[in-house]
Amino acid sequence: MNSLASLQSQFAAALAAPKGWPDSLLATPMLDERFAFYRGNQHAVQLAALRHAYPVVEQLGGAEFFSGMARAYAHSFPSQSGDLHEFGLALPQFLRAHASDYPYFADVATLEWQLQCAYYAENSPTLSLTDCLAQAVVAGSALDSARLLPHPAASLHHSASAAISVWQAHQGAGTRTLEAGTLMQACYGLVTRTDWRAGVIALDLAHYRALQALFAGHSVAAALEVLLEHEAAADVGAAVRQWFDSAAFTSVRFTD
Secondary structure: OOOOHHHHHHHHHHHHHOOOOOOOOOOOHHHHHHHHHHHHHHHHHHHHHHHHOOOHHHHHHHHHHHHHHHHHHHOOOOOOOHHHHHHHHHHHHHHHHHOOOOOHHHHHHHHHHHHHHOOOOOOOOOHHHHHHHHHHHHHHHOOOEEEEEEOOEEEEEEOOOHHHHHHOOOOOOOOOOOHHHHHOOOOOOOEEOOOOOOOOEEEEEHHHHHHHHHHHHOHHHHHHHHHHHHOOOOHHHHHHHHHHOOOOEEEEEOOO
């Protein structure tokens, strides 16, 4: 006789399958109908969770593609958490393997997952340039010795395709069509959240590398060196203001 745990495991596996019924359970027309109802409900809930996290991916592939993809994804990556907001974690990985004819799909999904994480990230305070300078005065330190702690909602994005442009083209009431030749151009960006709205700021390579240094724990001075190495004529003052205006950091420490 199967144990309760075994029956539950078989039941869950059958729910994730496109059709069929656990061999160990007695099948009747009524139970078949009920099980199909459970399976349909589970798919609807999972589909809604993925649609919430990946609206642009759905627009790119279409509703029929997205629904079929959601079912296949759920079978390959069963939910590991009771939190539906975490269900789509591996979708970029899934798309990279199963939608390789459209490599930018996976990159857009990666960006959308970062935006999802940014939206639900911890509500920590943001560090303004004014506050940072005031803390530098109290610490008797210079701004260039500051090491900035990234905000929980902030992350850096880099992909081999124009994922940021694709995402931006699908915001608002209408959509813009990108030229095919621009789809596979690498992009860099900063994902942040302001006023409970997650968004992405497109960056060039120089500013991306500078922020990468800051996120890795290097000082403002070191980050500016990286910026100037990549772009000798970069506006240092504008770069520093952007770092703080973008709500990318939450606190500072000084290491003179």
